Amino acid sequence: MLVFGIESSCDETAFALLEDGKKVISxxxxxxxxxHQPYGGVVxxxxxxxxxxxxxxxxxxxxxxxxxxxxxDGQDIxxxxxxxxxxxxxxxxxxxxxxxxxxxxxxxxIIRVNHVLAHVHGIFLKLPTxxxxxxxxxxxxxxxxxFYMNSPTSFSLVAQxxxxxxxxxxxxxxxxxxxxxxxxxxxxxxxQKGDPHRFTMPTMxxxxxxxxxxxxxxxxxxxxxxxxxxxxxxVPLDMQTYADIAAAFQQEAFLQLVRKLDAALIQYPDxxxxxxxxxxxxNQALRQMFDHHFSxxxxxxxxxPSLCTDNAQMIASLGYHQVMDxxxxxxxxxxxxxxxxxxxxxxxxxxxxxxxxxx
Ligand code: KG4
Ligand code: ZN
Numbered sequence: 126m127l128v129f130g131i132e133s134s135c136d137e138t139a140f141a142l143l144e145d146g147k148k149v150i151s152x153x154x155x156x157x158x159x160x161h162q163p164y165g166g167v168v169x170x171x172x173x174x175x176x177x178x179x180x181x182x183x184x185x186x187x188x189x190x191x192x193x194x195x196x197x198d199g200q201d202i203x204x205x206x207x208x209x210x211x212x213x214x215x216x217x218x219x220x221x222x223x224x225x226x227x228x229x230x231x232x233x234x235i236i237r238v239n240h241v242l243a244h245v246h247g248i249f250l251k252l253p254t255x256x257x258x259x260x261x262x263x264x265x266x267x268x269x270x271x272f273y274m275n276s277p278t279s280f281s282l283v284a285q286x287x288x289x290x291x292x293x294x295x296x297x298x299x300x301x302x303x304x305x306x307x308x309x310x311x312x313x314x315x316x317q318k319g320d321p322h323r324f325t326m327p328t329m330x331x332x333x334x335x336x337x338x339x340x341x342x343x344x345x346x347x348x349x350x351x352x353x354x355x356x357x358x359x360v361p362l363d364m365q366t367y368a369d370i371a372a373a374f375q376q377e378a379f380l381q382l383v384r385k386l387d388a389a390l391i392q393y394p395d396x397x398x399x400x401x402x403x404x405x406x407x408n409q410a411l412r413q414m415f416d417h418h419f420s421x422x423x424x425x426x427x428x429x430p431s432l433c434t435d436n437a438q439m440i441a442s443l444g445y446h447q448v449m450d451x452x453x454x455x456x457x458x459x460x461x462x463x464x465x466x467x468x469x470x471x472x473x474x475x476x477x478x479x480x481x482x483x484x
Contacts, residue, residue: 126203126448129227130441133220134212134240135267136160136167138179140187141437142197146445147252151191152438155179158307165306166296173215180223202231203458206444209237210471211267217470225466234461236444236451240435241268241474242280244402246442247428249277255426256397260389262382264411265403266292266307268474269338271385273393274400277446282476283389284336291378292405294340298347298374302367312371313408319365319372324350326377336385336392340378347374379411383418390422399425406433 127150132139141152157175161167191197207224210217228235244263248255258275260283269286289297292309299308304315327346329339347370354362382401390396399419405411407430415425432439451461 126445127197127201128204128206128441128445128448129202130437130439130444131205131207131220131224132240132435132437132440133176133180133216133223134208134210135216135435136172136175137435138176138183138219139435139437139440140183141441142187142191142202143438143441143445146442146449147250149250149438150195150197151187152436153183153186153190154436155183162306165300167213169213169215172213173219176216176219180219184223199231202233204233204444204448204461205231205235205465206238206441206447207235208240208243208440208470209468210240211474212240212470212472214470214472217472221468221470228462228465232462234458235465236448236461237468238440238444238447239474240440241265241270242272242476243439243443244428244433245272245274245280245400246277246439246446247402247406247432247436248400248426249446250428250432250438250442251426255400256424258393258396259398259400259426260386260393260396261400261402262386262406263403264291264382264401264405266290266296266309266405268403269340270474270476271336271338271389272476273396278443278450280476283393284338284385286338286340287330288339288341289344291338291340291382292403294344294378295375295405297344298371301347301351302371307404309405310407312375313410315368316371316375316410319368319370321369321372321376323369324373326373328377329381330385333384333388336389338381338385340381343374343377375408375410379408379414382411383414386419396423398423400427401425402428402433404434 130141136157139154142150261272269291271283272280295309299312304311
């Protein structure tokens with residue numbers, strides 16, 4: 126089955142062609158970082174306009190790669206998988222309308238995909254398929270969730286952040302440390318030069334039985350620490366101080382993930398693997414900390430760094446698995462076609478019982 130994946134939920138426009146849920150035929154991503162960088166964050170209206178501007182040339186790029194390397198024709202496409210949410214409404218609408226136009230012209234159905242759940246499919250795109258059941262973190266700029274998974278399409282929400290997402294907190298702390306947007310990768314680099322023990326960061330949600338995450342207190346702590354250090358110093362703070370704060374912040378941000386996962390593993394004793402996906406999973410210090418802490422008990426899985434941030438391969442992969450479930454339940458692609466056009470994207474995250482639901 127050849128799936129055309131479309132992602133446009135935030136500030137990356139991405140298309141991919143995926144065969145049988147594993148083989149990437151062609152893929153491309155247009156990043157909007159340079160457009161939003163002067164503003165220090167994503168400007169929704171600019172994001173939506175940029176998706177529109179980028180999509181035609183990106184589509185041509187994807188198509189010419191697919192035709193040259195694999196002799197793919199429009200008639201070969203069986204399914205369109207598109208991000209239906211959560212995300213920025215203007216951005217999502219662009220992807221949704223591209224999906225509907227393509228589906229109508231090719232006479233193929235659309236499967237709607239939840240962007241947060243799709244991040245995990247950066248891991249399922251790898252061969253061989255990782256073990257299940259698993260506890261699976263999605264740690265991105267907009268979301269920090271922990272799911273219990275017992276199939277590639279079955280997600281039960283175990284915990285989530287009660288305030289900021291981890292990546293959002295990285296971006297805001299990076300901004301305080303005078304690093305460019307998006308701050309996560311820059312903060313990681315700076316932290317490599319720092320001493321994580323010079324400053325002590327507060328522990329959020331200390332109660333062991335509580336599995337929720339929290340990042341806004343850590344962000345406020347760094348803000349107040351910088352204000353205090355600046356007030357005490359007659360000269361601007363030096364780079365070493367910034368690096369030490371970055372290292373202490375990053376360590377505490379990730380230790381929180383380790384502590385909560387430790388507690389969750391007691392509640393879910395059948396778990397055979399730990400997954401971490403989403404943009405923050407690019408971070409090498411996070412990967413090392415998880416490998417160090419969990420690898421004696423069970424394997425830890427991360428997507429390749431290129432599949433941690435937003436891409437369309439993960440959308441096509443989850444879409445493919447959802448449709449396989451749909452077919453195994455006795456439905457057909459024609460049934461799916463009937464519900465392919467009369468829907469709108471959603472902006473806020475909600476966890477479906479099973480991700481195959483089309484309502
Ligand atoms: O998954 P993603 O591309 O977009 C969302 O769905 O939100 O994640 C983007 C987030 C940004 O907050 C970015 O700063 C963070 O991932 N990020 C990182 C790193 N690379 C990206 N955070 C920490 N360390 C990194 N190396
Ligand atoms: Zn994302």
